[in-house]
Amino acid sequence: MICLEDIHVTFNEGTPLETRAVRGISLSISKGEFVTVIGSNGSGKSTLLNTLSGEVFPSYGSITIGDIDVTRWSVAQRAKLIARVFQDPLAGSCENLTIEENMALAWYRGQKTGFAAALNDTNREVFKKQLARLGLGLENRLRDKMGLLSGGQRQAISLLMSALQPAKILLLDEHTAALDPKTAAFVLDLTCQIIDENKLTALMVTHSMQQALEVGTRTIMLHEGKIVFDVQGEERAGLTVVDLLDLFKKNQEGEELSDDSLLLG
């Protein structure tokens, strides 16, 4: 489904500020897999996600989705294959547009658009039905501006939006990190439902080891731009956070993981 081959990403190449964010990642994800990605700050997990979405082009390596080489495709071109939910709840929607207008944008994701009215009875009906499942009463506020909603509400709508068009891949970039614990749990639950219903192949970056093990079918950990371990199936089923730390230590020849936020999350 998704195949990354020897991806290297270097920022500010050839200058004193040169940063090698990703140093040779090869990863193959089959259809229907839900991969959780963990790693400390600067480990390259966000860069990896941005490389998949097309915001960052790799300096070396290739990306194929299905059988198509998309390495040089722009973000807009990849939108018909990839849906995305951002870490910042404000980034995934337009606050000056209404709820229904935001959802209409996602409704036409990757489609040919024309000069017909963007909103009609058909899609409004779908938006209402989708919003109703959140149980937040948003189905009666279709014409409210997105900016009036809380971060959690906006994130929940972003998730609904990602499923309005049949995308193949869902990218989640620490999308619960900016939310309070209760809302985060609600959004995470919704995420799993949507992935399940639409049989999506998903990649979720998270800061929390706990979360990384709780959901999904496979977990990979990045460190200094490389994959340090990759667990799935039975091997992953019984793992705890402590086991993950041991696994990290073993793979890094005794180096201790020093990022507290990873352990506390």
Place this chain on the structure above:
Amino acid sequence: MSTIAALGALESGLVFALVAFGVFMSFRILEFPDLTVDGSFPLGAAVSAILIVSGVNPWLATFAAFFAGTLAGMVTAFMNTKLGILNLLASILTMIALYSVNLRIMGKPNIALLGETTVLTSTESWGVPYYVATPIAFSVVVLVVFFFLLKFLNSQKGLAMRATGANARMASAQGINTDRMIILGMAISNGLVGLAGSLFAQSQGSADITMGVGVIVIGLASVIGGEAIISPKTMFLALLGCVVGSILYRFAIALALNADFIGLKAQDLNLITAVLVAFAIVAPKFKANISSRISRGKNR
């Protein structure tokens, strides 16, 4: 203020409503600070004037002015999106370049249109004086543009354009080609300004190289003033605000110049404009301040 002065204010208010639409498209929809309009307004005037004195059908000449405006907007948008020049700077470069282009088009700094057949000539058969007929004709134009712009902004493409201005990162994640949207939006914006320049020249009886100076400020004054009066909750209200703002602006200017006791003269026009714009920007804050004080007073 005499009736003729009032109708004159209405007439230029209607022409500048088209400019306000254009400025609304760039500044508000695309969040693109665009000064190209100072060049595309006289460009529209120059193109239609030279075509009219050469004997071309005035309707065709007016359409050519719109088309020339769209090209000017596309040049600015191209410099910004494809060459990576800062939006404000790109627009200033086009504006400066257009000064030379306009002189080249006209061949001289001024072309008189008195006695030529313009789109307003046909209004003579209506049997009303020109100062009544022209505002009526311009209202029709504004109404037609209003209708199409409203349809467009609520269409699939229009929504994509609004998303491009509001949140470009989100827009591209939804598959919208933001560069293309900026080019299209800037073309429409400056096309409308070119059309306004053409109509202005035809109603004033001449095209002049300096007629573009300060057009952007008048357009902004209309947009911001309109927003202060009508809060732009929907696209319909936002466009209505542009028209109302533009006409009220002209009336405010006419009143200020006609009120003898203040002692203002025609040369004070730009000063009045600047004061009005500053006032329109500050006014909503005052309004919010006062209403919050009143409600606090009630709670006590």
